[in-house]
Amino acid sequence: MTATQATDTPDWGLEQLRNAIKAAGVALWTWNVDDDTFLMDTKGYDLWDVNSDKVLTFEHLSEKIHPADRDRVRAAFVATRAIVGPYEIDFRILTGASDVRWISARGQGDDVGIIGRKMTGVFLDVTGRKQAEEGHELLAGEMSHRVKNLLALAAGLTSITSRSTTTKEEMAHQLTQRLTALGRAHDLVRPLPSGQGKAALLGDLFAVLLAPYDDVGAFAGRIRVAVPRAGVGEAAATHLALVIHELATNSLKYGALSVGAGTLDVSGLLTGDDVEIVWTEQGGPEVVPPEGTAGYGSRLLQRTISGPLAGSLAYDWTQSGVLITLRVKADSLTK
Structure with missing residues (x-):
């Protein structure tokens, strides 16, 4: 294998992974636990029906959560910082003209694993399953x-x-x-x-x-x-x-x-x-x-x-x- 081939292979592999994530409808997110800022990829902003041009915080994002689920989701996200291992929570959000969409949030808990004070995870649209x-x-x-x-x-x-x-x-x-x-x-x-x-x-x-x-x-x-x-x-x-x-x-x-x-x-x-x-x-x-x-x-x-x-x-x-x-x-x- 030449040096050029060794260098190109990782880029090709990452692109394939990105395509796989896109095909699966997976939205990526990060949450800064210090300043509460919340970042998502394009799929995430589309899923939540929010504007990607503005600074987004977890508190602002949680306003889109269905009122019946809001307190439960806020408590669960805070609690994940003390949970060791993977976690998952399903909840409803309101998009467009009060349309209801089911979201599954999945990630890795425990502050010990945080890099740069940021938690990471994925969102999945599970409306059909629900x-x-x-x-x-x-x-x-x-x-x-x-x-x-x-x-x-x-x-x-x-x-x-x-x-x-x-x-x-x-x-x-x-x-x-x-x-x-x-x-x-x-x-x-x-x-x-x-x-x-x-x-x-x-x-x-x-x-x-x-x-x-x-x-x-x-x-x-x-x-x-x-x-x-x-x-x-x-x-x-x-x-x-x-x-x-x-x-x-x-x-x-x-x-x-x-x-x-x-x-x-x-x-x-x-x-x-x-x-x-x-x-x-x-x-x-x-x-x-x-x-x-x-x-x-x-x-x-x-x-x-x-x-x-x-x-x-x-x-x-x-x-x-x-x-x-x-x-x-x-x-x-x-x-």
């Missing part, structure tokens, strides 16, 4: 919430079904049907764009939940659904699924869907702040209004609609078939 972690935490919390709600609902359905059936086989059949209806409703609930929550379309909810009943009997295609295009939130979808299932089950037992020539028409419209859904059965057996105390299925309907859905349910026992009008508040459907 957002992913927050997303996982939210997902875990949501799943826990959903499971608890479904277990509570399943327990309630089990209690209601046990009181409205006479044999264990009948109870198992009805309970399975109700739980299956809930499962179909939850399958429809999907995240909406731009963080607008989760919802299913009202028409899809009716179509999917009524599809199994359309296959019963001699004629297919005897169920028609034409409702307003509206989003149904996760909780509302669960309750509405129970309502649809109970109405369809009653129709299959006693109404239009109990005979091959019977038809069901589900229509709807928006009236002010309300969504009105009309359930019309035609071609079934002669309708006879129920007498005496309402059954558990009817109580479940009334309690679900008047409670979680903040609505009302009205029956019109016409000779040609029952006509049921369901009216709910539009904002209750989005929950």
